[in-house]
Amino acid sequence: MLAARITREVEEGEGISPNQFGFWRERTTVLAANKVINWALEVKSGTWRTRRIPLLVSLDVRNAFGTVKWSQIHRALQAKNISPYLRRQVAKYLSERTCTVNSQEGE
Template identity: 60%
Template structure:
């Protein structure tokens, strides 16, 4: 329910970038690849003097979902003009999360301030706003 409302508010508000693919209904990464292939094929038209030369840059940001700071998530939801009710719900979802590491000898707890909760339906949306 929370994820559906968040998606609705983003799409009805400022929306997402036209170049954002993945994790959004009707905007798969396969579509992004198709768009790049079509662009490259179109660039082959014309003479060597008039045709465009395509250039593509691909970034692989390691551990994005595991390291994203919650303050950045909060900034993104404010920039997207998400309702105050939903902002509070998201902040509550992230608030007071703790990590527990257990070994045979000891158990350690520490507070979390970043990372997307594993298994969360909101996880993909937290890391995909641009």
């Protein structure tokens, strides 16, 4: 429910970047791949002197959501003009998180 309300506020506000794909409704990673393929086909047209050289950088960040600082989440919500009420709800949700590590010595 919290995610749906945040999504609605983002969409009603400035929205997301046109280059944001994945983890967003109707913005799949397949669409991102198609965009890259079409772009590469477009830039290879022309003579060898005038055509642009395509370059793609892809990042695969492991455990991105588990390692992001909560203060960065709060700043991002504020930057997207998410309502103070929802920001407080996210803060409450994050403040109740715990981490359990299992090792040979125990939990």
